[in-house]
Amino acid sequence: MADISTRKVNPLFLREEELRQGIELLFYAYRDFTAVADQMLEQYNFGRAHHRVIYFVSRNPGITVSDLLSILKITKQSLSRVLGQLVREGFIDQRTGLQDRRQRLLTLTEKGEALERELTEKQRALIAAAYREAGAEAVEGFRKVMLGMLGEEDRQRFGDDGPTGFRQRAG
Amino acid sequence: MADISTRKVNPLFLREEELRQGIELLFYAYRDFTAVADQMLEQYNFGRAHHRVIYFVSRNPGITVSDLLSILKITKQSLSRVLGQLVREGFIDQRTGLQDRRQRLLTLTEKGEALERELTEKQRALIAAAYREAGAEAVEGFRKVMLGMLGEEDRQRFGDDGPTGFRQRAG
DNA sequence: TCCGTTAAGTCAGTTTTATTGACATAATAA
DNA sequence: TTATTATGTCAATAAAACTGACTTAACGGA
Numbered sequence: 001m002a003d004i005s006t007r008k009v010n011p012l013f014l015r016e017e018e019l020r021q022g023i024e025l026l027f028y029a030y031r032d033f034t035a036v037a038d039q040m041l042e043q044y045n046f047g048r049a050h051h052r053v054i055y056f057v058s059r060n061p062g063i064t065v066s067d068l069l070s071i072l073k074i075t076k077q078s079l080s081r082v083l084g085q086l087v088r089e090g091f092i093d094q095r096t097g098l099q100d101r102r103q104r105l106l107t108l109t110e111k112g113e114a115l116e117r118e119l120t121e122k123q124r125a126l127i128a129a130a131y132r133e134a135g136a137e138a139v140e141g142f143r144k145v146m147l148g149m150l151g152e153e154d155r156q157r158f159g160d161d162g163p164t165g166f167r168q169r170a171g
Numbered sequence: 172m173a174d175i176s177t178r179k180v181n182p183l184f185l186r187e188e189e190l191r192q193g194i195e196l197l198f199y200a201y202r203d204f205t206a207v208a209d210q211m212l213e214q215y216n217f218g219r220a221h222h223r224v225i226y227f228v229s230r231n232p233g234i235t236v237s238d239l240l241s242i243l244k245i246t247k248q249s250l251s252r253v254l255g256q257l258v259r260e261g262f263i264d265q266r267t268g269l270q271d272r273r274q275r276l277l278t279l280t281e282k283g284e285a286l287e288r289e290l291t292e293k294q295r296a297l298i299a300a301a302y303r304e305a306g307a308e309a310v311e312g313f314r315k316v317m318l319g320m321l322g323e324e325d326r327q328r329f330g331d332d333g334p335t336g337f338r339q340r341a342g
Numbered sequence: 343t344c345c346g347t348t349a350a351g352t353c354a355g356t357t358t359t360a361t362t363g364a365c366a367t368a369a370t371a372a
Numbered sequence: 373t374t375a376t377t378a379t380g381t382c383a384a385t386a387a388a389a390c391t392g393a394c395t396t397a398a399c400g401g402a
Binding site for chain 2: 358359360361362367368369370
């Protein structure tokens with residue numbers, strides 16, 4: 001399985017170069033990818049953190065605060081600042097959980113949905129253009145490689161238990 | 172070329188889902204990808220910015236400050252803090268340009284090279300594992316899609332004028 | 343019912359990483 | 373000579389995270 005790295009024939013220069021290109025592709029793509037939404041966020045006086053919260057609440061309606069934290073991997077205090085703003089300004093609703101009333105289930109308001117669409121629009125367009133140019137086969141390869149870089153935990157979210165495996169719907 | 176978006180047949184649900192998965196793959200992969208180096212950076216009291224500077228100087232020995240700025244897309248003042256530290260602590264050398272003596276050409280010292288290898292090692296391993304799992308064909312697809320997301324400017328760096336198109340070597 | 347644990351939130355202080363704006367120096371190039 | 377460029381610096385500020393300590397309310401098992 002991993003014998004390649006132990007071959008006598010040596011892990012050639014091209015392989016090293018290939019890997020470095022991979023590193024850089026990831027850097028550049030992510031940089032540009034976030035940049036297209038940043039412009040729009042400024043108009044609302046929001047930052048990337050707000051975008052991520054809006055995005056993942058959109059993807060997982062009814063998600064709990066702790067599940068959101070485990071996606072974002074930031075502290076409760078960091079989330080609090082951002083989430084508090086979004087709730088106060090009417091982009092996100094909090095409902096008390098029915099089974100467990102300690103939980104605050106998060107959903108986007110209509111206003112929040114509208115902002116989410118606006119924010120993700122350019123990112124979708126960027127990816128859509130890249131997918132279209134590259135073709136279906138390349139897209140399959142892209143997904144394979146990207147999935148391979150994720151930990152088991154994250155990889156499961158791309159399985160068959162819903163978009164990210166955190167969705168709750170119920171409330 | 173772009174007629175797809177204007178089709179009457181409507182841009183189906185699956186397409187939307189596919190794009191959203193792309194967005195998330197990029198988010199998770201980048202998050203994990205940076206995390207593996209962050210651990211090590213802490214030991215040196217450095218942050219991601221230091222890593223990026225070390226990385227791109229390593230890739231482009233003799234790069235000028237302004238070219239480095241145009242890769243990183245941060246302000247001169249932000250770079251200054253990080254670069255100054257790296258120079259003072261002996262990871263990066265500055266030489267005055269020969270043709271243009273206003274320029275400061277940046278190269279890694281041996282100490283800097285060592286740190287670079289150490290830092291990038293885990294990232295390379297992560298990508299290598301993903302490449303190996305996914306197979307050569309998938310890797311080609313990955314590269315196609317990622318390149319498609321870059322602006323023309325960045326895309327050229329992956330052409331045939333050296334690794335990133337900024338390398339200078341001379342000094 | 344009592345009690346330890348969990349989910350969520352808050353207060354206070356700090357750190358990292360970036361920003362804008364203004365300005366300085368030296369070298370290049372028209 | 374003079375405008376421009378490459379680099380660097382001072383000062384103030386902002387964004388987004390952090391640590392640590394603590395509170396409130398609800399759950400759940402003994």
